[in-house]
Amino acid sequence: MRIIMLIVFLFCANNANALYVALNVNDSRLQSKNWIYKPSGIVGFSIESGFFDEPENLVDYKLSIGIKRFGYSFDNGDGVLSFWGVDLKPCTWSITYKKVMLEAYPSISWHFAQQNLRKRMYEHGFKKKIDQKRFAPGYGYRLGYHINEHILVALYADYKIISWDYQDFSGVDSGLHPDYYMGGLGLSLQWKF
Secondary structure: OHHHHHHHHHHHHHHOOOOEEEEEEEEEEEOOOOOOOOOEOEEEEEEEEEEOOOOOOOEEEEEEEEEEEEEEEEOOOOEEEEEEEEEEEEEEEEEEEOOEEEEEEEEEEEEEEEEOOOHHHHHHHOOOOOOHHHEEEEEEEEEEEEOOOOEEEEEEEEEEEEEOOOOOOOOOOOOOOOEEEEEEEEEEEEEEO
16 A cells, blocks of 8 residues: 555656645644653654645645654653654645635654654554554644745644553553544745745
8 A cells, every 4th residue: 555655646746746845843742631740742843745736826735745753751851752654644725815825634644663662552552463553643734924936934733643552551451542642833844846
């Protein structure tokens, strides 16, 4: 499936005339109720590329794929839990009026690496051969301004939803499947070719 998606992306990128690259930096932290001791944030970031970006249209659609880091810190910043993933935004919708742009998107991330994941969390979310837990749905939005026809500067928010097979990180399995929202606000810079 990944190979097919990559081939389709490369084909579209080769034939598209509205290519762009974006760099996003944000504060990533836990956004939902949790049992973590003194949680706080980390620097989350992503770099993405996409096509079909035509800001001269009032309403626009684009598609992008990128690499993303997100997570949170705990114990007042002494520990960090972070994920690296390939992030796909299949349908980003935007409205542009007088150089001001507002966009929103759903996304899906496939995690290929992680840092400081506890053993039980790793077994439930990463070790299995066929496992939905490696995928994280998400959503986000940007409010930006087109400085010129190539550069967009924007406020940016991105959130991912991680599900675990147990109630808390202490190892007590309650049969519940809680969702942990991770993400936050930041800045985005986009260059259109």
